[in-house]
Amino acid sequence: MDIFSDLRRLNKRQVYFQVLNFAMIISSALMIWKGLMVTTGSESPIVVVLSGSMEPAFYRGDLLFLTNYRADPVRAGEIVVFKIEGREIPIVHRVIKLHEKADGKVKFLTKGDNNEVDDRGLYKPGQLWVERDHVVGRARGFVPYVGIVTILMNDYPKLKYAVLGLLGLFVLIHRE
Amino acid sequence: MEEDKPIKIDKWDQNAARIALDDAAKKAILELDYVENFHLIDTRLVICTTAVLVALVALLWDFLYPFPESRPVLILCVVSYFLLMGLLTLYANFCEKNIFLVAHQKDPVGTEPDIVWTLASTMIRFDKNYTLTVTVKDNSEQRTASFTKCVGEVFDENGVLLFEKFQPMVMGLHNSIVSGKKAQ
Numbered sequence: 001m002d003i004f005s006d007l008r009r010l011n012k013r014q015v016y017f018q019v020l021n022f023a024m025i026i027s028s029a030l031m032i033w034k035g036l037m038v039t040t041g042s043e044s045p046i047v048v049v050l051s052g053s054m055e056p057a058f059y060r061g062d063l064l065f066l067t068n069y070r071a072d073p074v075r076a077g078e079i080v081v082f083k084i085e086g087r088e089i090p091i092v093h094r095v096i097k098l099h100e101k102a103d104g105k106v107k108f109l110t111k112g113d114n115n116e117v118d119d120r121g122l123y124k125p126g127q128l129w130v131e132r133d134h135v136v137g138r139a140r141g142f143v144p145y146v147g148i149v150t151i152l153m154n155d156y157p158k159l160k161y162a163v164l165g166l167l168g169l170f171v172l173i174h175r176e
Numbered sequence: 177m178e179e180d181k182p183i184k185i186d187k188w189d190q191n192a193a194r195i196a197l198d199d200a201a202k203k204a205i206l207e208l209d210y211v212e213n214f215h216l217i218d219t220r221l222v223i224c225t226t227a228v229l230v231a232l233v234a235l236l237w238d239f240l241y242p243f244p245e246s247r248p249v250l251i252l253c254v255v256s257y258f259l260l261m262g263l264l265t266l267y268a269n270f271c272e273k274n275i276f277l278v279a280h281q282k283d284p285v286g287t288e289p290d291i292v293w294t295l296a297s298t299m300i301r302f303d304k305n306y307t308l309t310v311t312v313k314d315n316s317e318q319r320t321a322s323f324t325k326c327v328g329e330v331f332d333e334n335g336v337l338l339f340e341k342f343q344p345m346v347m348g349l350h351n352s353i354v355s356g357k358k359a360q
Binding site (some may be wrong): 009013016017020021023024026027028030032034035037038041043175 | 183190192195199214217218220221224225227228230231232234235238242243244247250251253254257258261
């Protein structure tokens, strides 16, 4: 096949260059992600809405942009993304009740707009309030539908490997 | 070592055509027993490798000391990475400039410094013309010559590069600026 004859003509330096090219694309994506983490202050600056618990504000598959500035106080009515201890997946819900101490320590209660009850059932056993440290960030902007790709890739891991594998192969083989 | 099978490409792929012609011109010049100088390519490889290492450091550091403790290191890495990318772009535009071969013509006696030959090529997008530029630097003198050919003149209908046709073109270009000091 023509592709392989093209590859066989490569010397050691050019092979290394192809591999480097591939590594640079991954590095660029990584650096953009870390850059976003640093500028927004959030450990996960872009999240996908996974459930319909915030309809009609957010639907499953929406992409959210978060910021997590310590200087901005959390207020009731705001949509926050937080993590429960022991659970990997962050939850995107609204703050409905908030207690604040003079020293700035807050405790708040959350509830999904589309849920019947507040989130106490989701919290860790014994936990009644969410604290500032659990918060990953506050929703500042969103793009609808785009996150469906991420959901599909998580539901069908084979699809994820296939897509990434093909992209990787294409980059490795294509010269310049 | 060298593959003697003729190069065959997808005849509609402009990028493959340019690369095939570059490879053939390189082969033609190196057949004159000139020594290839990898300095230009190596510099690019070093810049890219450094960038990838910076990214790896960021990845590892963030993994060992999760955000937000890793913030200062991450800022350093991200800034360094984009500075390196900028450096790479500047390097490509001002130093590399479409050059794909730097070769040294060694003096057979060994007394005089090497004569440096440089090959560069350009091909405008969607244009069937390939332009090859040869530059020779002989002590302090520098001479340049170039030609522009339509790819149809050197490739047949199946996409096979006709080296017998292309090589004389390259040699002609080479000979037009070769140093007059050597015995004719």
